[in-house]
Amino acid sequence: xxxxxxxxxxxxxxxxxxxxxxxxxxxxxxxxxxxxxxxxxxxxxxxxxxxxxxxxxxxxxxxxxxxxxxxxxxxxxxxxxxxxxxxxxxxxxxxxxxxxxxxxxxxxxxxxxxxxxxxxxxxxxxxxxxxxxxxxxxxxxxxxxxxxxxxxxxxxxxxxxxxxxxxxxxxxxxxxxxxxxxxxxxxxxxxxxxxxxxxxxxxxxxxxxxxxxxxxxxxxxxxxxxxxxxxxxxxxxxxxxxxxxxxxxxxxxxxxxxxxxxxxxxxxxxxxxxxxxxxxxxxxxxxxxxxxxxxxxxxxxxxxxxxxxxxxxxxxxxxxxxxxxxxxxxxxxxxxxxxxxxxxxxxxxxxxxxxxxxxxxxxxxxxxxxxxxxxxxxxxxxxxxxxxxxxxxxxxxxxxxxxxxxxxxxxxxxxxxxxxx
Amino acid sequence: xxxxxxxxxxxxxxxxxxxxxxxxxxxxxxxxxxxxxxxxxxxxxxxxxxxxxxxxxxxxxxxxxxxxxxxxxxxxxxxxxxxxxxxxxxxxxxxxxxxxxxxxxxxxxxxxxxxxxxxxxxxxxxxxxxxxxxxxxxxxxxxxxxxxxxxxxxxxxxxxxxxxxxxxxxxxxxxxxxxxxxxxxxxxxxxxxxxxxxxxxxxxxxxxxxxxxxxxxxxxxxxxxxxxxxxxxxxxxxxxxxxxxxxxxxxxxxxxxxxxxxxxxxxxxxxxxxxxxxxxxxxxxxxxxxxxxxxxxxxxxxxxxxxxxxxxxxxxxxxxxxxxxxxxxxxxxxxxxxxxxxxxxxxxxxxxxxxxxxxxxxxxxxxxxxxxxxxxxxxxxxxxxxxxxxxxxxxxxxxxxxxxxxxxxxxxxxxxxxxxxxxxxxxxxxxxxxxxxxxxx
Numbered sequence: 014x015x016x017x018x019x020x021x022x023x024x025x026x027x028x029x030x031x032x033x034x035x036x037x038x039x040x041x042x043x044x045x046x047x048x049x050x051x052x053x054x055x056x057x058x059x060x061x062x063x064x065x066x067x068x069x070x071x072x073x074x075x076x077x078x079x080x081x082x083x084x085x086x087x088x089x090x091x092x093x094x095x096x097x098x099x100x101x102x103x104x105x106x107x108x109x110x111x112x113x114x115x116x117x118x119x120x121x122x123x124x125x126x127x128x129x130x131x132x133x134x135x136x137x138x139x140x141x142x143x144x145x146x147x148x149x150x151x152x153x154x155x156x157x158x159x160x161x162x163x164x165x166x167x168x169x170x171x172x173x174x175x176x177x178x179x180x181x182x183x184x185x186x187x188x189x190x191x192x193x194x195x196x197x198x199x200x201x202x203x204x205x206x207x208x209x210x211x212x213x214x215x216x217x218x219x220x221x222x223x224x225x226x227x228x229x230x231x232x233x234x235x236x237x238x239x240x241x242x243x244x245x246x247x248x249x250x251x252x253x254x255x256x257x258x259x260x261x262x263x264x265x266x267x268x269x270x271x272x273x274x275x276x277x278x279x280x281x282x283x284x285x286x287x288x289x290x291x292x293x294x295x296x297x298x299x300x301x302x303x304x305x306x307x308x309x310x311x312x313x314x315x316x317x318x319x320x321x322x323x324x325x326x327x328x329x330x331x332x333x334x335x336x337x338x339x340x341x342x343x344x345x346x347x348x349x350x351x352x353x354x355x356x357x358x359x360x361x362x363x364x365x366x367x368x369x370x371x372x373x374x375x376x377x378x379x380x381x382x383x384x385x386x387x388x389x390x391x392x393x394x395x396x397x398x399x400x401x402x403x404x405x406x407x408x409x410x411x412x413x414x415x416x417x418x419x420x421x422x423x424x425x426x427x428x429x430x431x432x433x434x
Numbered sequence: 435x436x437x438x439x440x441x442x443x444x445x446x447x448x449x450x451x452x453x454x455x456x457x458x459x460x461x462x463x464x465x466x467x468x469x470x471x472x473x474x475x476x477x478x479x480x481x482x483x484x485x486x487x488x489x490x491x492x493x494x495x496x497x498x499x500x501x502x503x504x505x506x507x508x509x510x511x512x513x514x515x516x517x518x519x520x521x522x523x524x525x526x527x528x529x530x531x532x533x534x535x536x537x538x539x540x541x542x543x544x545x546x547x548x549x550x551x552x553x554x555x556x557x558x559x560x561x562x563x564x565x566x567x568x569x570x571x572x573x574x575x576x577x578x579x580x581x582x583x584x585x586x587x588x589x590x591x592x593x594x595x596x597x598x599x600x601x602x603x604x605x606x607x608x609x610x611x612x613x614x615x616x617x618x619x620x621x622x623x624x625x626x627x628x629x630x631x632x633x634x635x636x637x638x639x640x641x642x643x644x645x646x647x648x649x650x651x652x653x654x655x656x657x658x659x660x661x662x663x664x665x666x667x668x669x670x671x672x673x674x675x676x677x678x679x680x681x682x683x684x685x686x687x688x689x690x691x692x693x694x695x696x697x698x699x700x701x702x703x704x705x706x707x708x709x710x711x712x713x714x715x716x717x718x719x720x721x722x723x724x725x726x727x728x729x730x731x732x733x734x735x736x737x738x739x740x741x742x743x744x745x746x747x748x749x750x751x752x753x754x755x756x757x758x759x760x761x762x763x764x765x766x767x768x769x770x771x772x773x774x775x776x777x778x779x780x781x782x783x784x785x786x787x788x789x790x791x792x793x794x795x796x797x798x799x800x801x802x803x804x805x806x807x808x809x810x811x812x813x814x815x816x817x818x819x820x821x822x823x824x825x826x827x828x829x830x831x832x833x834x835x836x837x838x839x840x841x842x843x844x845x846x847x848x849x850x851x852x853x854x855x856x857x858x859x860x861x862x863x864x865x866x867x868x869x870x871x872x873x874x875x
Contacts, residue, residue, distance in 0.1 A: 024627035036687065048623060067683030068655045080658055081683070084650035131818075150816070155790035158769045158776075162686050163672060163693060167708040168776040170784055172672075172695065174605035181599060187695055187706055187778050188602045191593035191669050192685050197648050199814075201615040206815030206822075208622035209440035209465045213820050215629035217437055221819035229796055229814030232784050236453065236581075236606035237500040239797075240486040242781035243809050244499025248704070249781070254591065254603040255582060259485070265582065266600055274600055276586035340587070344577040351579075351587035353601055356652040357662035359589055364574035370643065384657040389644035390620050391571065393550070394635030395627050 023049020024395040028211075030114040031055060031105075032089065033096075036063045036193075037160075037227060038118040038146045039085040040200035045114070045207070046088030047388070047397050053413060054089045055105070057096075058432055060406040070379075076406060077378070083403045087374065087385065091404025092413050093434050096127055100433045107418055109134045113220075114207060115143040121151045131222040141220040142210045146203040150226035160227065165195035169231025174238055176251030178264070187251060198234050199227035254353075263319060266353065267328050273336035274353040277343070279323050285310045288322070294346050300330040360384070374402050410434055439466020440820040444625065445531040447472065447524070448508065449515075450617075451479045453581070453607060454641060455537030455565050456504045457614025462533075462621060463507025464813055464822040470527060470838055471510045473831055476861055480504070481831065488805065495831045496804040496867070503810055505828035506800065511839070512832035512860055515546055520858045524548070526843050529556050532628075533621050537565035537613075540575040550636040559634040561624035565617040569640030579641050581607020588645030592663060593652060593685065596671045612648075613641040651685045672708065677745045688712055691741040692720075694749050695778060696756040698764055706778035707761045709752065709768065714738060720773045724755050762787065785809060802827035835859050836873040850874070 026049035032042040033055050046052035054061075060076045063085070070078035095101040106129070109115060115134060117124060124130055124145075135141045145151060148160030166172050171194075172187035179185065206223045214220060238257060241247040249257035254266035254276065263280030279291075292304035304326055308314045315322070331339050340352035352358075359365060370387040388397035414420045414434065428434045444467040448459045451473075463469040475495060486499035514520040525548075528534055534553055536543055543549055543564070553560045564570055567579030585591045585604050595602035620637040628634050646653075655661045663669075667679025674693040675681055683689055690712055698705045711717040714737055721730040729751050734740045741748055756764055761777035768775035779788060785797050797809035805827075813822040839845040839853075851874055853859040860866060 024623045027630070044619075066687055067689065068651065068659060068661070068685075069683075070658055072659065072682075080654040081651040081685075084654050144815075149790055150794055150814075153790045153793035155769075159772065159774045160776075161710045161712070161774050163708050163710055164774055164776040167695065167706070167778045168788070170779055170781060171605075172706070172708070172778045173704050173780045173783075175594065175602055176605070177596075177599065177602055182596060185703060186671075187704070188594060188596065189672050189686075189695070189708075190590070190602075190604050190608070192590065192649055192652065193687065194608075194648060197612070201612065201619065202814045204619055205461060205615070205622060206813075206817060208619065208626055209820070209822070210817055211626045212444075212622060212629060213437060213440040213817075215626065216443075219819065221817055223815050223817050225815040226794065227814075228790060229794060229812075232779075232788075232791060232796060233811055233814060234608070234611045235781070236608075236611055237486055238606065238781040239785065239811055240500035240503050242785055243503070243797075244486045244488045244805070246782075249605075250703070251605055254601050255605070256607070257605040266603070268600070274586075276582050276591065276603075278580055278582065344574065347578070349578045349580055349583050351583040353586040353591050353603075354589050355592045355663040356589035356649040357656040357664075359646055359649075359653070360656070364568060364572040364577075365643065365646065367572035368569060368643065370646070383654065386647045386650055386653050389616050389647055390637050390639035391569065392620075392623070392635060392637050394633055395631075 022395065023047070023397060024392055025050040026395070028113045029053070029111060030116060031108055031112045033115070033117040033119065034146070035061060035118050036066065037148065037196055037199060038116055038203065039063060040196050041146060041203045042089060042116055043085050043087055044200060044204045047399055049395065052089040053108070053409070054086060054091045054404060055094050056091060056406060058093045058434060084385065086403035088400045089404055090409040090413065091407065092410050093407040095433050096129065098433050100428060102127060102129060104414070104418070104433070105129060106134065109141065110137045112138070112141060115141065116146065116203070116207070117143070118146050121145070121147055121156050135220060139220060140214055140218055142207060142214065142223070143220070144203055144207050144223040144225055146199055146225045146227065148226070149228045151224045155228070162193050162195045163189050165227055165231045166190065168228060169195065169198070170235040170238055171231060174235055174249060174251060174257040178253045178261070181253045185251065195227060195231055198230040199225065202230040263323050267331040269331050269336035269339055270333055271335040275331045275336050275339045275350060276353055277327055277331065277348070277350040279327055280319065283315050283319060283322060285312060285315065288315055290346065294343070294348065295326060295330050298330065298333070300326070300333060302326045372399050374399050376402050378405065407434065437820055440817060440822070441465040441467035444468070444533065445470065446533040446535060446621070447528050447531045449534070449536035449538065449543070450565065451537065453480065453504060453610035454613035455535060455617060456480060457611060458565065458617030458621065459508060459535055460504060460506055461618045461813070461822070464824055466820065469508040470531070471505065471508045471829065472513050472515065472524065473510055474512060474514055475831060475864060478831070491805070499805060499808065502802055502805055502808070502828040506810055506824045507826055508829055509834035509838060510829035510832055511835040514858055517858060519856065521547060523839065523843065523858070525556050528553060528560065530842055531557065531560070533561045533563065533625065535563045535565065535617060535621060537617070539578060540566045540568065540570045554634065559628050559632060561621060561628055561634050562636045563617055563620045563624065563639060564636065565613060565639045565641065567641050569643055570638045581610040584609040584613070584642040584645055587642050589649045589652070590645050593649065593669050595669050597667050597669065597676050597679070609641050609645050613639070613644055616644045673745065675742055675745070681742060689742070690738050691745045692748055692752055696749070696753045698756050698761040699759055701757065704778055704780045704783065705761060707756055707764050707775055708778065709756070710774040712774065716773055717741065719771050720768065723767055723771045723773055727755070798824070800824055800827045803830065830867065830869060832860065832870060
């Protein structure tokens, strides 16, 4: 049983995670850390290469000032260790003896070559759960291929489903959604696999090895595209700001008065009740046009007037107001519409404010605090929290190597000098 | 004690519908939990309408292909939870379960009399995962979402597209997929915590809110540097940087070139590949793979800053080479040499042509009584001791009503017949499927 401290441990309180992860796995480590696990990030001496990815604080490239690294490494402690050295490997094995989870993202076979495979690490720790989160998994013809976010979005099927109507951008180029979501997709599935193994361990005490593939995670994340092919043999086309489809469908993205866009899902929903509600809504702004006409209670008339309703009336209505006003007015009347916000617009979202979503995270080394995004879900009995900002390079070397493993300070200094830590 | 499945012995009451909730419980089912999906045909959402019913099959509640893939590994019972008798049965099922999952609007379960307080009274250590559009707290909790709406409101949509054009966004309900992931992740986390502490809890997951943390670096660029995303050259399409604009990081990894999609032979709709060079060494290798054409040996392309500066020309030149090759052939040539390249793959490509997914057993067939034998998507994580796998096609609506109420609640054939007659297990005036007639014999 875990004893909860007064502030309330997160649901993963009491678990120790060793993270050997680059850009592929740091998000999965954050998911565990923010939910209370003690995540120890093990970087090569000099720092993990994900620290070189921007944007940077004040746009000055610096290993301690990557905002991307900051974001994906909250709630972790950090140590450095050269696994290429005998001493480094021995220290890692000692750490793994008391760990619950090892998360690693090396090319397949790398840790085996170092004698740090699951069989070796679990020999002294039968409860160990080890997850290898790699681009393509531990087997198969693409096993040793290199990946990147863009590469995964291509092969995973995201790009085949995303792009523009020919009338917006000619040429049909597939467009990969931004934001680094291949790593998110992989991280979500890896987290699921790890948690499933943890739940299983609560019954058996036994750990296990998990081989998780980012390519497969991405290939699973295109909603109905696979079903459309498997059941109907269809290949879907790309459409501006809306669903892939077997045949072109009505647009759903409209430019508002302030130049921002609104997503209004109208096509496919135009039954008499919806049209009556829509007419009343538009009429409250004096923008209903002819939609109040009784003829629009006939489904046949509606079907014939779909383009008029969407491209003239809805588009005209949205063009007359700021996007955010359309969004809230529509939702208050039960319409499932939204403004297309830029990320920075979210800071003003009162709903997120009500949920306490934004977190102030202290960066004591800078004497400053910054606002970070918060939790995907509110855990009623075991709070999510950012327990600390991302670690500086080797910040917790003394705390962990000396404080926990009992290595004397002079020995630690020697290890530092010889490049082991 | 050995277990074949990670969640063996865990029972989940699943009120979820449409896509996000069912996608969550599908995975919990693959991991071995017993999923009891509670449905009602009069207000069903997910089985109809179906754009994925095979040509030639009647469209009915049991013939949606997408429903099948989204609902494998579950049992289905039909139960009118809006009637006192149906509600009482639901409560009895909850009393013998570990998890309750639903993805209704924020106040629906409360209105039924199944809010967390009541759930906790019925089963003190219940793990309750609510997957609503905007969450159960906050002033907009009553707002509703579909995937595209959650994506728009959260900032996700905005990050995808070409500069100066409307957002391209996501071509499907990414937040139905991802909302489903979070639902499953919350349930697993709550279960782990319950097993470790003995305590259940309510986990308030929101589709819209779950999307916001996926924009982390863009948000920090604003909260730390004051730089918003409404700026020249953003979003930069498939590139890491848009030519002729300030060199800024665009939240997709290193700012490098080449970093784009290129046409491949024979030039059909999905004949594209992507190529990315993270370093000058990778570029130099690519030059060799291309056979070292004169243009590529030009000094102006030798460094990443040069390639960014001359990216437009670089991309055009590169495409004259890629357009001569099949996307898989190009991938093999590049990757064999250590150059990052992969094909753009349609669904057909993934199912039929992707050698990696084939080798890894990504799509395996399951027999469905109405749809026949079809490929179903498998788990991307291979657990060495308790593997996740799809063990049952999606249930026909109400397929397990009798089995569940008899085995879990000790009801008898008379109770089942009475429940069908009084509208608890099926609307009395609605035609029954043959397998339901069998339940009454």
